[in-house]
Amino acid sequence: MIYQRHIPPEELFAAQLEMLMQNGRIATIAANLLGVLATVALFWQFMPLMWLLLWAGGVMVLLLVRSRYMSNALLEQRFRTHPRRVYWGLLLGSVVTGLVWSSAFIAAAPQTPASVHYVFLLLIFLVTILSMGVTLALREYFLAQLFAALWPIAWWCMVHYWDQPYNLLIGWVTLGICALLLLVSNRVYLSIRNLIAVTWEREAMARDLGNLTVSLRDRNRQLRDARRQLTDLANVDELTGLGNRRLVNRVLQEEVNRSRRSGTELAIIMLDVDYFKSYNDNQGHLAGDRVLQQLADVMQRAVNRAGEVAARYGGEEFILILPGLDQDAALDIAGRLRELVELARIPHGDSPVSPYITVSQGIATMQSGSQSLPSDLVRRADQALYRAKAAGRNAIAVTSQ
């Protein structure tokens, strides 16, 4: 599948946990820590110092444990592998933190003037609201802290409505704030969840597009390779591995054009095995094939400059295309070729000219300024080859324009 439109529920859940821990870790800890400092400053004169320090130390240890829990879960990707376990761990931390605040209020309220513990209650509201924005990636996480922090306070205020004139009112207001935050948090939570889903879809699409691009690039490379192989195969003679007539036609046309354009010389050599029919008749066609392969190797060795081509023109006839060579240079190559064929010493008992295989060669050249066509060049090389045969074979003949 290329593009999945909707985020699967388990992926959404893991993404919520990840976002909560990434964004909420520092913010929750910072908000609670500020709250602790403010509480110590507020209760300094009214509460036993030991009590205060113990409480502050306990809250800090709790925050440290929660922070480590979140960073480990992020590092080990546990929100993906064990999302439910991480979820319950986070909820537990949230509830305990909330209870720390409500219990502090309940413990301090009887011992502090009303104005002070009202300020403390405001502080708890502030910490809760501050952490709302960053912890609402997971609704239950926020609500756990909200209710653990505020419900016990509301309940205590109502139960002790006679202790202070406004306790009953404070209790109801706290419950009202809980209800209001519940409503607001629900809306914020839905927006954040939507945002996570949209981000996931965008990333999934970008990933799939990336994969598609890679596979298209691979497919293109394969197609290019296949096309190159096909072209190579279409230009190669199966028996000898040299270029075939199709390649000769193309290369010759290109070289003639270049020669006309740049005024450089061009030479070709047509080469034919002498008395090959009788060789075939006596040694068999397969032995004849092997001779053609050996001659192809020899020719391959004779052409070693860039641009030079040795090819099988048809039957037992070969051709060498030699760009930039004049008649003398082509004669040198033909002479060397004859030597190489002699050195190969391929026995031919039925040849009147030698006990070994020999070849006849016809050379045609195109001088600078000539307007010859490729077919003219081949025709003249053929005529020269005919003359070499007529001269007794194992010979080289030349025509020039």
Ligand SMILES: Nc1nc2c(ncn2[C@@H]2O[C@H](COP(=O)(O)OP(=O)(O)OP(=O)(O)O)[C@@H](O)[C@H]2O)c(=O)[nH]1
């Ligand atoms: N083994 C083999 N023989 C081939 C192949 N192609 C052409 N021939 C043979 O090459 C021989 C060509 O003979 P001819 O052109 O009549 O002349 P020749 O016997 O070589 O005599 P000259 O060319 O006049 O010296 C024929 O017997 C063809 O069958 C091939 O692919 N393999």
